[in-house]
Amino acid sequence: MTTPTNPYAGVRRMRVDIARGLVLLTVVYFAILRFLRDSRSYLTPADEYCPEGSIANGKPCSRPDLFAFQVSSGIAIFYVGWLGFHTWYISKRVHTALPNTPEGRLFGYLEESERMAAANFTFQIWDFLISLLIPEHCTAVFLTHHLMAATVSWFSLSYQVLHYYGIYFLGLTEVSSCFLVLIDLGRYFPPSSGSLFGYLVAICQPAFLITFGLYRILLWWKVSYLLWTDVLQSTRTGKAEEQRPGKSFVLKYIYLPFNILLGLLQLNWFGFILGETRKVLFGNVAPTHAQGTE
Numbered sequence: 001m002t003t004p005t006n007p008y009a010g011v012r013r014m015r016v017d018i019a020r021g022l023v024l025l026t027v028v029y030f031a032i033l034r035f036l037r038d039s040r041s042y043l044t045p046a047d048e049y050c051p052e053g054s055i056a057n058g059k060p061c062s063r064p065d066l067f068a069f070q071v072s073s074g075i076a077i078f079y080v081g082w083l084g085f086h087t088w089y090i091s092k093r094v095h096t097a098l099p100n101t102p103e104g105r106l107f108g109y110l111e112e113s114e115r116m117a118a119a120n121f122t123f124q125i126w127d128f129l130i131s132l133l134i135p136e137h138c139t140a141v142f143l144t145h146h147l148m149a150a151t152v153s154w155f156s157l158s159y160q161v162l163h164y165y166g167i168y169f170l171g172l173t174e175v176s177s178c179f180l181v182l183i184d185l186g187r188y189f190p191p192s193s194g195s196l197f198g199y200l201v202a203i204c205q206p207a208f209l210i211t212f213g214l215y216r217i218l219l220w221w222k223v224s225y226l227l228w229t230d231v232l233q234s235t236r237t238g239k240a241e242e243q244r245p246g247k248s249f250v251l252k253y254i255y256l257p258f259n260i261l262l263g264l265l266q267l268n269w270f271g272f273i274l275g276e277t278r279k280v281l282f283g284n285v286a287p288t289h290a291q292g293t294e
Contacts (some may be wrong), residue, residue, distance in 0.1 A: 003109040007160035007244070014118035014157060021076070021122035029072040029130060036064035043067060046190050049136070065134050066188045072130075074181040076123035080116060081178045084171020087112045094167040102230035105164035106251065107243045113156070113163035120170040121153035145265065148258050155254060159247045162255060168223050169259075173215045179208035209277060216266045224259050231256060 004013070011018075036043060040062040050061035087094050087110075098108040128146040131137035149170075156166050182204045191198035231251045234240040240248035 004160070007107070007109070008158060008247075010114055010117070010157035010160055011154075014114060017115070017118050018122050021119060022126055025072045025076060025123070025126045026130075028075065029068045032068035032071055033064050036062070036067060038062060039064055039067075043189055045188055049188055063188065066136070067185070069130060069134060069137070070181055070185045070188070073123070073127060074178075076119065076126075077174050077177045077181055080119050080123070080171045081174040083112060083116055083119070084167050084173070085175055087116075087167045088172050094164055098164050102234045103239055103243060105226075105230055106161060106234055106240070108163055109160060110163040110167070113166040114160075116166050116171050117153045117156040121150050121157060124150035124153065141265070145262070148262060152255060152258055155250045159244055159250060161244065161247075161250065162227075165223065165227050168219075173220065176208055176211035176215055179204040179211065183208055209273060212266075212270065212273065217270050220263055220266065224263060227259060228256060 004010075040060040043062070043064070044060045045063040045066065049063050049066060091112075093112060094110060097110055098104045124146045127137075128143060128150065131142055131146065152162075153166075153170060156162055156170075183201055186197065186201035191201060231240070234243075235248060235252055240251055
């Protein structure tokens with residue numbers, strides 16, 4: 001795809017995809033919710049996710065909302081995770097199609113990054129709204145995270161900025177969340193001992209720890225350093241204002257503060273994850289991942 005002549009038309013170009021994404025995720029969620037509305041006999045949640053305990057009126061409780069959420073969010077997470085991984089490592093277009101300069105990384109156009117921003121904006125808005133219906137997800141940390149991620153995605157679409165960095169921060173970091181989707185599903189609905197799903201969850205746990213530590217901690221700060229260097233150089237020389245007249249403020253006053261806040265949030269999550277991992281290794285219990293990273 002050729003570079004668009006209007007860098008401010010990303011939302012208009014992707015508006016149909018955004019609408020389709022919102023409809024898809026919503027239809028999948030409520031379809032599963034209805035299909036599993038009486039699933040207590042074959043999809044029993046862990047006791048802690050039953051408000052009235054594991055038995056209500058002589059029957060196990062039912063939480064189809066948790067299952068529906070994992071499936072629906074999994075669709076979005078696997079999509080952006082794969083798109084990020086493919087563009088960063090396989091096609092490598094993020095490294096070859098954009099000029100290797102501060103302005104190239106900040107203002108260059110990449111079709112994959114535009115799709116990434118649209119998909120992430122769609123998912124974060126949907127996640128925010130659906131989370132209001134699910135007590136376990138309706139927390140200040142979760143909701144704030146969704147709003148921040150939606151905001152940076154919106155500006156990336158609206159002003160065609162950070163297409164290089166969007167592939168990493170909006171896509172590649174979600175690789176760890178692909179494993180978390182299955183781990184959380186096993187947390188909500190504990191698998192039987194020796195089951196195939198149980199083995200799958202067991203494999204996902206170390207994979208999640210490794211990919212979270214790699215993409216959301218170690219490489220996060222390495223790529224963030226390059227982001228800060230590019231933004232400060234481009235704004236200091238005035239090239240940022242030349243590229244996006246009247247819009248360059250988003251670089252210093254939106255992206256840089258959000259980058260630090262999200263990075264610190266993930267350090268907090270990583271400390272929590274390590275604590276849960278120690279419980280698994282030395283206490284023989286399943287990790288809770290109660291703070292989540294989706």
